Every structure is written in C-alpha cells, then in structure tokens.
Amino acid sequence: MATTQLTASSISTRNVASFEGLRPIQFPCAGLVRIANPTRRSFRGLLVKAATVVAPKFTAIKPLGDRVLVKIKESEEKSQGGILLPTTAQTKPQGGEVVAVGEGKTIGKSQVEISVTTGAQVVYSKYAGTEVEFNGTKHLILKDDDIVGILETEDIKDLKPLNDRVLIKVAVAEEKTAGGLLLTEATKEKPSIGTVIAVGPGPLGEEGKRKPLAIAPGNTVLYSKYAGNDFKGKDGSDYVTLRSSDVMAILS
Template sequence: MIAEEKTDGGILLPTSAQTKPQGGEVVAVGEGKTIGKTKLDISVKAGAQVVYSKYAGTEVELKGSSHLILKEDDIIGILETDDIKNLKPLNDRVFIKVAEAEEKTAGGLLLTEATKEKPSIGTVIAVGPGPLDEDGNRKPLSITPGNTVLYSKYAGNDFKGSDGSNYIALRASDVMAVLS
C-alpha cells in the first residue's frame, strides 16, 4: 500500500501529511518470546492480513520493496475480509462500534460535522483473548461483545466501515465503564 501524493482536489501533500496505510500482509515473523519459563509463539502467522497502530513500526527497504517492522504489541488485529467491521482484535484490544454523534443540541440547534462532540460510547463488537500474565498465561477480558461501554475520548484507532459506521479499536484499559 502506497500513500497518495495528492488529495482528491489535486493538492500535493508532503510526505509528513500523507495518510499512511494501517494494514498489510505479514511476510515473516520472529521466534516469539519467553515469559518466565513459558515460550510463546507470535500470535500472527505469515500471510495474515493485519491492522496496526497508526504511528507504529520502522520502515525499511528490502529487495526493492517497502516493509514495516512491527512489534507484536503494535498489531491491533487480524482482518480476514476487506471490511473493518470483521476485525479480530489481538491481546487486550477491544473493537467497538461507535455510537452516533448527536445531530442537534438540547435546545434544538443543528450541529455541523465540525462541532459535533466526538462520542465516547459504543457497543463492543469483538475482544481479544486478553493480555498475558507474568507466567505467560492469557488473562481473559471482563468486557464481552454486546457490552455498551464508555471509553477514553482520545484513545485508540478510528476506522470507517463499508456500511458507513464508525469503529474504534482500543486497549481494554481505555474502557472506563461498562454501561450494560
């Protein structure tokens, strides 16, 4: 995936302002890690399509192609289809469908897109298997799909689904409350 150099309106963008892709295919993985006496394999395999954090990784040129070296912790989840709503989160990640922003104020004034308050409530679509404890065992998350949650306003990575819905992937620690 190559970032575009022009906007739809034809404005040239410097590299620093270009939108970089947040996904790609895994071409190789490391040997894993050891926690305590437990040896753990990497949770993604070569060939998997993954989504990663926006500013993660180190870009390298290898055999004429651009690649990104990532830590496993920078990978948000595995995407087996082209639609972000099917994301399978990894580790302590939670994938949420964001609630719709209010269209008007309590007094009845219509809000423009720019003035709408960014929602921080949504419905959990999927959760990762949980973080690893000090012995290398998975600690399941208490958050489950279907929960309505309140989350930190500036946390996570935002995505737009093919259905036009907004989604966010964040760490379970960024969920402040389970509302239902």
C-alpha cells in the same frame, strides 16, 4: 602601445576578498591587473559537492524476538467514486501482510510464540514500528503487541482483535443540542460511547497464559475520548480499536 600597471598605491583594496586558486584576469588594454596584499577572507578547505545516498540492498530480513516484518499495503490513489486523490488526501495505510516473524519471547519460564503467522493480513497501530525499504517495497518492523488484529476482508467490522485489543462501533454523534439547535460537523462533540463488536483473547499473564477480558461483544461501553485508532467501515459507520484498559465502564 602604452600599458598601465595598477598597484596598491593607486587602487583601494578595502573589502576585496581573496579566492585562492583562481587565475588572474588579463585585460588586453590594461595588461595584468595585480592587487597587492588585500584584506583576506580565506576560503581554504571549503569543498562543495553533491550528496550521494547509496542505499544498501537487502535480500532478506529476519525479525528477532517478538518482532514481526509486515509488507505495507499501498495507499489508495482513487476514491470509491473513481476520483484521483492528491497525496495529502490519500489514506495512510495501517495494514499489510506478515512476511516474517521472530521466535517469540520468554515470560517467566514459558516461551510465548508470535500471535500471527506468515501470510496473515493484519492491522497495526498508526505510529508503530520502523519503516524499511528493500527490493523496492516498503516494509514495517514492529512488535507483536503493536498489531491490533487480523483482517481478512476489506471491512474493518470483520477485524479479529489480538491480545487485549477491543473493536468498538462508535455511537452516532448528536446532531442537535438539548435546545434543538442544529450542530455543524465542526461543533459536534466526538462521542466516546460505543458498542463492542469483538474482543481479543486477553493479555499475557506472568506465566505466559492469557487472561480473558471482562468486556464482551454486545456491551455498550464508555472509553477514553482520544484513545486507540479510528477507522471508517464500508457502511460509513465509525469504528475504533483500543486496549481494554482504555475502556472506563460498561453501560446498561
């Protein structure tokens, strides 16, 4: 049987890529097909492989300085009525249990201890700290000052603020305009007035001593509109925790 050999003179080699390491293709009828000196696009050195992430295994974490290690409380997967919530609708946790604390920090000549102890149930600022995972559980390492307060119940109104934090029950938004028009939820202006429920012991001074706040429970205050962290109480009321510096005035 006659065979046919194709050479560069009988076949166009334009736009033919070279893949080094591939074996020639043999055709039973045409014999061995060889292409002489094609225009080459080299793929030498290209290596593709699946990425493998090896997570280190931690058995213990010891916070340093004024840092605290908190075991994050898991998000609720169901609503109070038992409805399964999608991931996007689950409430992002802002609380957890203190599992380890640092040695504190030095202010002037005074050594100041961490304001919380191991086992305390705490609430922290929404975007505070660095999340770590070990032993299959999510934890957060954050500064002592990022802890908003201690919460021993499931109701935010029972929060005990720390440092210069203040817990405020937000005034109810107006449902009607001055002209009597009913406002929708989207057009209701977020109120920045509320009643102080609890206050922290105050910020640390240069000598490591607490300076009491000028705000007291029961005060009606005006605060910065977008300050602090918002919470929903068991009674359906809105609460906000913020620093005392975000309170602009006491109303009477």
